[in-house]
Amino acid sequence: MPEHTRNMDAGFWGSLEKRVRTEWLLITSVLVLFTLGLAFFNAQLGLARLDHAFYDKILASTTQAVDSDDIVIVAIDDSSIDALGYWPWRRALHAALLAKLQQARVTGLDFLLSDLNPAYPQDDSVLARAITQHGRVVLPQIIDARHSVIDPLKPLAQAAAARGYINVYPDDDGVIRSLKLFQDLESGTRVRHFIAAMLAVAGDEARLQQLQSQPESVLIPYAGGPGHFSLYPYAQVLNGNVPPSTFKDKYVLVGSWGSGLGDAFSTPLTRQGEPMAGVEILANGLYSALNDNWIHTPPLWLNALLACLPVLLACVTLRRLSPRKSFLVTLATLLLIFACAWLLLRFAQVWIPVTASIIGVALVYPVWSWRSQEAALQHIDRELQALHAERQGLHGLADTNDQAHVGRSLAARVTQLHGAISQLRQAHQKRDETLRFLSHDMRAPQNSILALTQLQQNTHTALPPAEFLQRIDTYAGKTLGLVDGFVQLARAEAAPLSRQRLDLVTLLTECCDEFWISARQRNIHIRFDTHPREAWVMGDHALLARACANLLDNALKYSADHTEVVCQIIQDQDAWLLCIQDQGRGISADQQSALFEPFTRIKEDSPQNPAGTGLGLAFVITVINRHLGTIIVQSQEGMGSTFSMRLPSVP
Known part of the structure; x- marks a missing residue:
């Protein structure tokens, strides 16, 4: 390959590689920043709902059954309501229940006791004494909309070992996924959750300290759908059907379980709309506190950075891959995001929102394909324009018949590229022919x-x-x-074509006159059928005359003495046929396939073969092609040959 050609190729690919590298850096930077913004503002952009949906599905696939008997629920269920009457019950009944739960490590009453009961005013004193006698009872508080605490009745609050708020805060979709373990009131007082109060009463200082070190809001690792903890109906415990020893050293939660009591919420593991009772949500939270297996979420800034890692990974891998492999890598990266989220949640109890990463990675492939393809096509466009300008300089502005319309679509550009490749192949072929001509012929x-x-x-x-x-x-x-x-x-x-309107009859007549003397010397008769009298075409007179002369010269060379060469012009629909027929030795079908190749001569080594260069017919086919015509050869060995030039006619 010549040095200048290598330099041109190096410049082409070097420039393209630089452009693609610039596009890659730009795309990577934009997509990383875009993903960073999505992660930072996912709540404002409404992406939190998608994160919640992914979280619920992944949590449901990683749940493990509760392996602990430390937590027991005494349920105010439908069967208890049937046995004891409509809710709310007399507080004397609660006092009687506490007597049955005397051996419990701590008992938490998950129902409000903030209102007086005028029908049975003495029951409050009875319940207060029972709470005092038990000594390890936790009563609930409520934090209202003004961030003020609603306590139980004063006698009951004073009798309780501790109090804690039972508020749960659903996400935007109404699902309870987390608990706030501590809150600061408007007064500056810091209050603790019901779960923290139970740990304090139970004397579990180590777990209480662990709880205090947790973030303000933590995700609950639900053990499953409703019914995953040991549960006993309120009426059965009150009637003594459940031995008091059952509750020895247990964390006992007493709360509503009935379908009509309203204390039920949606959770990530809710099945077919079945809600979970508030007391069981507390049980899941208490279980997490006892086992210190809360699900943690990294800070927002760290989540944003982690969300960018898959996008960066996809961009790096796509840099050198083919489109098919890039697509597969994109799919693999998306699957990797879900796999990492599952593994982190299952084994590390860490949840990292995935929506921003998924959107970022999903955009990498189409954006990269768009920009890399656009960069390549624009670069090809510039090279094609340069080639077109070079060809115009060589062929002239008038030679535009072989130039395809340049479109902006991919198909049009590929067509142009194929045309350029064909030109390069032709140039390569011409170079080889020139070298052969100089080195041999x-x-x-x-x-x-x-x-x-x-x-x-x-x-x-x-x-x-x-x-x-x-x-x-x-x-x-x-x-x-x-x-x-x-x-x-x-x-x-x-050379540029000098197109003009010319008459083939006149051109062929001039050609016959030119060869009349040489034909007469060998007693060869040139017969020209002058019908029709005019045959107009558009073309270059000099080139067409030379092509016609080459055909007539060959007819005379390969004809025997005392024979005839017939010249005709025949109309063929919207074209004219210029035919030259001889009575020479003819050409076989195999020989006809290479007849118009440069430097090709039939039976060159034959002693009787006429002298020649093998370029005459190559000249003819080139001229005919540039005039958008065709050439037809009809010949058999020993039967002569007929060469017909077919050119488009003009009025």
Whole structure:
């Protein structure tokens, strides 16, 4: 490959690589910043709902059954309501229940006791004494909308071992996923959750300290749907059907379980709309506090940075991959996001929101494909324009018949690229032909001339002067013929066409007159059928005349003496056929396939073969192609040949 060609290729690919690298850096930066923004503002953009949906599905697939009997629920269920009457019950019943739960490590009453009961005013005193006698009872508080605490009745609050708020705060979709373990009131007082109060009463200082070190809001690792904790109906415990020893050293929660009591909420593990009772949500939270297995979420800034990692990974891997592999890598990265989220939640109890990462990675492939393809196509466009300008400089502005319309679609650009590749192949082929012409065809007669001169210098090998001059003349004539044929072929290929309206009848008449003398010397009759009288076409007069002359010259060369060459012009629909028929030796079908190749001569080694360069028919086919015509060969060995040039007619 020539040095300048290598430099052009290096410049082409170097420039394209630089452009693609710039596009990659820009895309990577934009998508990383975009993902960072999505992660930072996911709540404002409404992406939190998608994160919640992904979280619920992943949590449901990672739940593990509760493996602990430390927590017991005494349920105010439908069967208890049937046995004891409509809710609310007399507080004397609660006092009786506390007597049954005396062996419990701590008992939490998950129902409000903030209102007086005028029908049974003495029951409050009874319940207060029972709470005091038990000594390990936790009563609930409520934090209202003004961030004020609603306490139980004063006698009950004073009798309780501790108090804690039981508020739960659903997410935007109404699902309870987390608990706030501590809150600061408007007064500046810090209050604790019901779960923290139970741990304090139970004397579990180690777990209480762990709870105090948790963030203000933590995700609950639900053990499953409703019914995953040991549960006993309120009425059965009150009636003594459940032995008091059942509750020894247990964390006992007493709360509503009935379908009509309203204390039920949606959770991530809710099945077919089945809500979970508030007391069981507390049980899940208490279980997490006892086992310190809360689900943690990293800070917002860390979540944002982690969300960018898959996007960066996808961008890096797509940089050097094919479109098919890039698509597969994108799918694999999306699956990797879910796999990492599942593993972190299952084994590390860490939840990292995935929506921002998914959106970022999903955009990497189409955006990268768009920009890389656009960069490549724009670069190809510039190269095609440069090639087109170069061809215009060579062929002239008038030679535009072989230029396709440049579209902006991918298909149009690919078509242009194919055209450019074809031109490059043709140029490569022409270069090889030129090298062969210079290295073989041109050198052969020159070497013969040099050999003759060397022979002539030796008196023993010198030829007679007449023979010597005749041979020199032959080889020099062959050299001039090769040069002339090669120049004419190059002109036919590259020179601008001077298109004008011309008459084929006149052109063929002039050609026949030119060869009349040489034909007469061999007694060959040139018969020209002058019907029709006019045959108008658009073309270059000089090139078409030379092509016609080449065909007529071949017809005379390959015809025997005392034969006839017939010239005709025939109308063929919207075209004219210029036909030249001889009675020569003919051409076989195999030989016809290579007839128009440059430097190709049929039976070149035959002693009776006429002299020639093998460029005449190559010139003819080139001229005909540039005039948007075709050439037809009809021939059989021993039966002569007919060459027909078909050119589009004009009015």
